[in-house]
Amino acid sequence: MLGIYVHIPFCESKCCYCSFSSFVKDESFINQYINFLCNEIETSNLKNNEIDSIYIGGGTPSLLDAKQIEKILNSIKNTFTLDKKCEITIECNPNSINFDKLIKFKNYGINRISLGVQSVYDEDLKFLCRKHNVKQVFDALDNINLAGFENISVDLLLGLKNSSFDKFKNQIDILLNKGVKHFSCYMLQVEQGTKLKMMYDNDSSCILNNENCVSLFQQVSSYFNKLGFIHYEISNFALPGYKSLHNYKYWSGEPYIGFGLSAHSYLNGKRIANAYNFDKYFSNEKEFVELLNNSELIEEHIMLGLRYEGGVDINYLNKLGYDIMQNDNLKKYLNQNVIFKKKNRLYLNEKFYSVNNIIILDLI
Amino acid sequence: MDRMKKIRNFCIIAHIDHGKSTLADRLIEKTGTLEKRDMQSQLLDSMELEREKGITIKLTPTRMVYDYNGEKYELNLIDTPGHVDFTYEVSRSLAACEGAILIVDATQGVEAQTLANAYLAIDNNLEILPVINKIDLPSARPEEVKQEIEDVVGIPATHAPCISAKDGINIEDVLEMIVKEFPSPKGDENEKLKCLIFDSYYDNFKGAICLVRIFDGKVKVGDKIQMMHTGKIYDVTEVGIFVPFSKPCEILKAGDVGYIAGSIKNISDVEVGDTITNALNPVETPLPGYKKVKPVVFCGIFPVDGAKYNELKDALEKLKLNDASLEYQPEVSQALGFGFRCGFLGLLHLEIITERIEREFNLDIITTAPSVYYKIHKTNGEVLQLSNPSSLPPPVEIDFIEEPFVKANIFLPPQFVGSVMELCQDKRGEYKDMIYLDQSRVKIVYHLPLGEIIYDFFDSLKSRTRGYASFDYEIGDFVKSDLVRLDILLNGEKCDALSLIVHKDKAYSRGRALVEKLKKIIPRQLFEVPIQAAIGGKIIARETVSAMRKDVLAKCYGGDITRKRKLLEKQKEGKKRMRKIGSVEIPSSAFMSILKLDDEDK
Numbered sequence: 020m021l022g023i024y025v026h027i028p029f030c031e032s033k034c035c036y037c038s039f040s041s042f043v044k045d046e047s048f049i050n051q052y053i054n055f056l057c058n059e060i061e062t063s064n065l066k067n068n069e070i071d072s073i074y075i076g077g078g079t080p081s082l083l084d085a086k087q088i089e090k091i092l093n094s095i096k097n098t099f100t101l102d103k104k105c106e107i108t109i110e111c112n113p114n115s116i117n118f119d120k121l122i123k124f125k126n127y128g129i130n131r132i133s134l135g136v137q138s139v140y141d142e143d144l145k146f147l148c149r150k151h152n153v154k155q156v157f158d159a160l161d162n163i164n165l166a167g168f169e170n171i172s173v174d175l176l177l178g179l180k181n182s183s184f185d186k187f188k189n190q191i192d193i194l195l196n197k198g199v200k201h202f203s204c205y206m207l208q209v210e211q212g213t214k215l216k217m218m219y220d221n222d223s224s225c226i227l228n229n230e231n232c233v234s235l236f237q238q239v240s241s242y243f244n245k246l247g248f249i250h251y252e253i254s255n256f257a258l259p260g261y262k263s264l265h266n267y268k269y270w271s272g273e274p275y276i277g278f279g280l281s282a283h284s285y286l287n288g289k290r291i292a293n294a295y296n297f298d299k300y301f302s303n304e305k306e307f308v309e310l311l312n313n314s315e316l317i318e319e320h321i322m323l324g325l326r327y328e329g330g331v332d333i334n335y336l337n338k339l340g341y342d343i344m345q346n347d348n349l350k351k352y353l354n355q356n357v358i359f360k361k362k363n364r365l366y367l368n369e370k371f372y373s374v375n376n377i378i379i380l381d382l383i
Numbered sequence: 384m385d386r387m388k389k390i391r392n393f394c395i396i397a398h399i400d401h402g403k404s405t406l407a408d409r410l411i412e413k414t415g416t417l418e419k420r421d422m423q424s425q426l427l428d429s430m431e432l433e434r435e436k437g438i439t440i441k442l443t444p445t446r447m448v449y450d451y452n453g454e455k456y457e458l459n460l461i462d463t464p465g466h467v468d469f470t471y472e473v474s475r476s477l478a479a480c481e482g483a484i485l486i487v488d489a490t491q492g493v494e495a496q497t498l499a500n501a502y503l504a505i506d507n508n509l510e511i512l513p514v515i516n517k518i519d520l521p522s523a524r525p526e527e528v529k530q531e532i533e534d535v536v537g538i539p540a541t542h543a544p545c546i547s548a549k550d551g552i553n554i555e556d557v558l559e560m561i562v563k564e565f566p567s568p569k570g571d572e573n574e575k576l577k578c579l580i581f582d583s584y585y586d587n588f589k590g591a592i593c594l595v596r597i598f599d600g601k602v603k604v605g606d607k608i609q610m611m612h613t614g615k616i617y618d619v620t621e622v623g624i625f626v627p628f629s630k631p632c633e634i635l636k637a638g639d640v641g642y643i644a645g646s647i648k649n650i651s652d653v654e655v656g657d658t659i660t661n662a663l664n665p666v667e668t669p670l671p672g673y674k675k676v677k678p679v680v681f682c683g684i685f686p687v688d689g690a691k692y693n694e695l696k697d698a699l700e701k702l703k704l705n706d707a708s709l710e711y712q713p714e715v716s717q718a719l720g721f722g723f724r725c726g727f728l729g730l731l732h733l734e735i736i737t738e739r740i741e742r743e744f745n746l747d748i749i750t751t752a753p754s755v756y757y758k759i760h761k762t763n764g765e766v767l768q769l770s771n772p773s774s775l776p777p778p779v780e781i782d783f784i785e786e787p788f789v790k791a792n793i794f795l796p797p798q799f800v801g802s803v804m805e806l807c808q809d810k811r812g813e814y815k816d817m818i819y820l821d822q823s824r825v826k827i828v829y830h831l832p833l834g835e836i837i838y839d840f841f842d843s844l845k846s847r848t849r850g851y852a853s854f855d856y857e858i859g860d861f862v863k864s865d866l867v868r869l870d871i872l873l874n875g876e877k878c879d880a881l882s883l884i885v886h887k888d889k890a891y892s893r894g895r896a897l898v899e900k901l902k903k904i905i906p907r908q909l910f911e912v913p914i915q916a917a918i919g920g921k922i923i924a925r926e927t928v929s930a931m932r933k934d935v936l937a938k939c940y941g942g943d944i945t946r947k948r949k950l951l952e953k954q955k956e957g958k959k960r961m962r963k964i965g966s967v968e969i970p971s972s973a974f975m976s977i978l979k980l981d982d983e984d985k
Contacts, residue, residue, distance in 0.1 A: 024941055039940055076941055206933070229933040253935060269942045283942040290945050309945065319948055351966065357909070376934040377909050380955055 020071040020102060022268045025056070025091060026279030026293075027080040031115070035148040035218065036176075038210035040281040040295065041078040052280075053087050055301055057094040060278050065286075070095070071102040072265035072275075079135075081111035085123035092127050101128075106264040108133055108172075113159035114151035121166035131170040131263075132163050133203075139190045143179045146225075148214070160197040170261060172201035177239065178232040179207065180225055187239055195246070200261040204239060205254050206232055206373075233373045240369065252327040253372045270327040272320065281306065288316065317341050318383045325375055325382075330364035348381035387638040389454065391565045392596065394461045394476055396504060397486035398494035398853060402516040405548040406486060406557070407445075407460060413554050414447040414458070416626060444594060444640050445627035451562045458561055459640040461581065461596075463500075468729030470857065471676050472582065474503050475656045478672055479581040479596035479640065482510040482565030484557065485536070489515045489523035489545070492824065493535045495794045495853035501536045507672075510565050513540045514557055519547035535820050568598075570637035576600030576608070576661040578635075578643075579670050583653040585704040589621060591647035592629075595659060596640050598670065602661070603634040608645060609662035611669040615652050616662045617645030650707045676708050678726025679787065679858055680733055680753050680837055681770035683714055683880065684740070685722030687747035687960060687971050692721045698744035699723060702736060709736060714771070718880040718964045719749055719974075724771055730837055749962070749971045751880050755834045758785040758861050772882040775868045778919055784884075785861040787833045790815070793844070795852035797825050802847045810835035811864075811886060830859065834884070869894050871901070872915040872922075876965040880974055895924040900976055905969050907931035912967050 029049055030041040044052075073095060080088065088109070095101075108131040109124060124132075134156075138144055141153050151159075163171055173194055177187075191202070207226055209219045218225050227235065240250055248256040252270060255263065268275050276284045277293065280300045284291040292306040299306075311319065317339050324331035336343050343349055343365070352358040357371050357378060367375055397403040447458045463476045477483060483504040487497055504511050513532050515525045525545045532540040544556035582594040602608065606619045621644040623631040635641045647653055655676070658669035686695045699711050710726035727733040730753065737750055759767040759775065760782045769775065791812075795803055797819070804814070807829045816828040831840075836856065844852050869890050871881035881901075885893050894916030901914050905928050916924040936947050961968040 026941060206935070233932040269944065275942055277942060281941075283945070285942065285944070292943070292945065307945070315948065318951065319944060322948065322951060323944070355910075371909070372935065374909060374931050374934045376936065376951065376954060377931060379951065380958060383951075383955070 020273075021065065021068050021099075022072040022074065022265050022273065022275035023070055023095060023099070024265070024275055024277040024282055025060075025073070025075045025080075025095075026277065026282040027075060027077040027083060028052075028280045029077065029082055030079045031082060031112075031150050032148065033214075035146070035214040036207060036210070038213050039078075049083070049087075052297075053083070053090060056279050057090060059303075060091070060094040061098050063098060063276065063278075065276060066098050068099055069102055070099045070105060072106045072268065073101075073108070074265040075107075075109040076133075077110055079112050079115060080109050081115040081120070085120050085127075088124065088129075089127050092129075106131055106170075108263070108265060110135060111159070112151060113155040116159055116162065118162045118165060121162055121168070125166050125168065130168070131172065132168050133172040133174065134159060134163070136173040136194070137176045138179060139193055140186070142181070143176075146179065147176070157197065160194070160199070164198050169198065169200070171197075171199050172203065172261075172263065173199050174203045174205065177204050177206045177236055178227040180227060182227060182235060184235060184238040184242075187235065188242055191239075191242065191246075201255070201257045201263065202243070202248070203255050204236070206236060236373055237370070240372075249328070250369055253375065255327075267327075267329075270323045271329050272323065313339050321382050322379050324365070325358075325367040325379055326372070328366070330361070330366040333360075333363045333365065343382065346382055352378065352381070386636070387570070388567045390457045390459065390568055390638045391482065391561050392459045392461065392480045392568055392638070392640055393482040393484060393561055393565055394463050394480045395484045395486060396463060396473075396477075396497075396500035397516075398488070398491075398496040398500075399466070401486045401488040401491070401494070401497070402548045403486055406484070406514070406516065406546075406554075407462065409548050409551055409554045410458075410460060410558065411445060411447060411627065413551075413558060414449045416445065416447045443627055444625050446624045446640065449558050449562065451559065456562050458558075461640060466729070466731050468727070468732045470499075470503070471674060471728075472655055473500065474507065474672065475579070475581045477504055477507040477509060478656075478670070479579055480507075480509055481568055482512065482561070484561070485511050485513045485532075485538075486516050486548075487513060487528055487532060489517045489525045489528050490520050492524075492528045492531045493794070493820070495792050495855035498536060498792065498794075498826075499855040499857075501538070511538050512560055512564055513538065513543040515540075515543050515545045516548055518545045519550050519552065531821060531824075535824075535826075568638035570597070570599045572599070572601050572637040574599035574637070575664050575666045576602055576606075576659065577666045577670065578602065578659045580610075580653060580655055580657045580659060582655060583650055583707065585650050586644070589644040589646070591644075591650045591653045591704075593643045593645075593647075593653050593659065594641075595635070595643055597635050597637050599637050599666070600661065601634055601636040602643060602659075607662040608643065608659050609665060610652065610654070611658040611660055611665075612654060612673055613652055613657065617647055619643055619645050650704050654707065676728065678708065678710050678728060679755060679833060680727045680729055681756065682725060682727075682733060682753045683716060683719065683722055683749075683751035683771070684711075684725050684737065685716065685719040685749045685751075685880075687749055687962075689720045691746060694744065694746055695723065695740070695748065698740050698746060699725070701744075702739060706736075708732070716751075716773070716880045718878045719751075719962060722749075726770070730841075747960075747971070749880075749974050751974045752883060753837045754884060755787050755832075755837065757866070757884060760784070772868050772884045773879040775884065778867070783863050784866045786864045786866060788830050788859045788862045789833050789836065789856040790859050791829045791831050791836070791854065791856040793827050793829070793852055793854050794820075795825055795827070795848050796823055799848040799852060800825055800827065803827065803844065803852060806840075806843055806847055807831060810838075810840060811889075831856070832862070832864065832886075833858065867918050869897070870917045871897060872913075872917055873901075873905075873964050873967040873969070874912050875915075876967075877917075878964045878969075890918055891923050894918070898924045898926040901969075901973060902926040902928055904973050904976060905967070908966075908968060910966075 028040050029044050107129045109129050110133045112135045136156050139153050209216050243256040250256055251262050274286050281295045282293045289310050291308045294300040294304040294306050358365050395403050444461045449456045449458050461476050461479055463473045515528055529540040544553050546553040577599040578595045578597040580593045584592050586592050604619050609616045621631050622635045623629050624641040656673040660666045703709050708728050711723040714722055714724040740746055754770050756770050761780050762782045812829040812831040818826045865887040866884050867887050869883045869885050871878050898914045898916050911930045912928040914926045915922045960971050
């Protein structure tokens, strides 16, 4: 079934490490955007298709009024057919939600909250230029629970200065107690054009070095395993039954449709991106439409298959004309237990998630 | 014989940058051989590379007509390559002349190549006329330099014209001097044909062209000519002169300088120094001085992209068309795949050829560290000659090894003598002589192994003397040396393309430096990579490249898979510049980096 991604490119302010599409805009501009977005949804040529996941991401979607969120969801409901079990996620920041808003979200049918926590230590939050503090994180989680959400996910950043496994473990324990079922743990990456890049160029010790960051990642991974979490994708850990249905589509090659500025779709082997700037977006322009050729399909399947639990389908590659079993590098990796084979699929050993690029490059 | 009295065949010789090409340009301009608008600065250096490096590689002779006292004189300027790699070519060019203009920089004075070239001219019995150039410079000291020429070179210089080729000052004096002082050619056009090949080039339509000086007899279209050393016979299809572009003429006679074409398909059949005679009416003895040129520096050349082997082969074939001294033969390396073992006249020649392959043929290549020719005396009495370290037989089969030595002349200010002697000593040099030329210049003579010179000798000499030393050498004898093969092991596997032949005493330090250097340039891989240096089976140095810890695109935001794929594709592009040795990926640049070891030690 089809998934829907809706992009809300607005934030209260820009965080120092963020290189994604988000802007600080005034109310009337935001309204204009939402009107256009709803129109885009309602005029979709995939009208009436069945949908089993909706993901409202950003930016900071929780920055919008509950009414605005309702309007967007109504557009979707009026245009598409929602599956009974449809997963509906909204990304929230701890400081832009309250009990009232959450109750409304619940009533609109939203059943999963992804909370941008990043850290439960104030010094980290300050460094990252986040607008919230630790108290707000805990309040937000209490409210989320109170409002009756049980599918709760949080984002955490790995690689902050002064982090240690003990500190991180403590953080996980606290959040688990607050009912969190799903963790996305991203290793902090210094991206071009961010404030973090400037800070890093000035003093590379402002974040954890790769060596320590990766060891921490590995310790955290095994701790999650111990707690009964499934490490189902490089950065994602879920308790049984709480994997993100929507994000799963990205790895498994299922179709999804994106609405909003710079939103991406994958339909019938075509990757489509809406325009990256507002003016172009408002005139319905696409940033690109690319029909994947055979070798791109192969590359993507290997690239994505080796980053999540689904693995690489040997038969599918064969159908595309690539007999991966003949690849000498693969033979070596199978010997070294870097990659393992189960039935007709290849899986990356969890230990090598942090260097998966090197391995992928050797196989494509 | 009146005709010959009006001919002057001469060349210009100088140390690099003393103004040889600029003076040549001025002479061409002054005699009106070319209109000013046709002049390109440094006209005779026709290759892009030559102009960039400020050196002459290929020769271009020029005929100029000069009016002196109402009489027209034919001046043939034969250009000479200005580098020690091409000494033999220079000597053949000189043999085609009666006179040589020796240019000396009025600020720098006599340098190593000034002397080396002057001696070559003396050897060829040329009349040598010194010219002091660059008198426009404020630091010019023409009188002192004249004295220096007399003292050091040993030729009279009192009446040497003082000129500025750059500003066109006193060029007329040089022209007058050429007419008055240089002898006209001797020879007899009615004798049997005897002419000297002093250079050659390849023309796509006419085949290999011989650049010649006619000593006796004459040659015209339709004649049957014979190369005396190769024995090959050709029909002359065209003769002509250079003005400075080639211009056909009816006949070339004794005393003339020009070219002969004869549908000669292969440039290797036109050997510089060979004598051409008439096949039907040949002379008995060829001109003296012929020698087969042999490469002295060797390296492996491999395409970065293994699939481009045939393109590399084509490139070498085409370069060989114009450059008979380039030698190559197929070579297979475990590490680098299919490529060629190439031989060159020297390091500069090597550099020129590799640059031309990359520029003119747009090929990315890997060159292995240069080596020299070794004579391997085996215990069973067999003698092998080889340049490729990986073909060295096992130590037990070797009785002893000989390596080529050179006689090196170094000119330098006295304050650097200590440091340069230390350098020569360090390079296993054997001290021969030291002469104080004047208060500011000393000449030291060393016997040095060529194998050491082709490492970073030039660079070290330059940095130790802040650029004030000049250096020249001639290839000497083979000398018995205590040499061993130094192997590099990556992840326990020997990488043949990184092997070196080194002196036993230096093996340890070079092995250490090499593994340290490789540690810096080999990127981290999935597992750690031990880098070892070994002699025979014995490991003498080890470093480890630790395992890659992080190479992951963590976030796939909002389903943007394209960005991730593009990043991966970019990374894949970068990988193409890597070579896989067993399970280890190493950058193409690693193979040449062996050369740059020593500067980093210091």
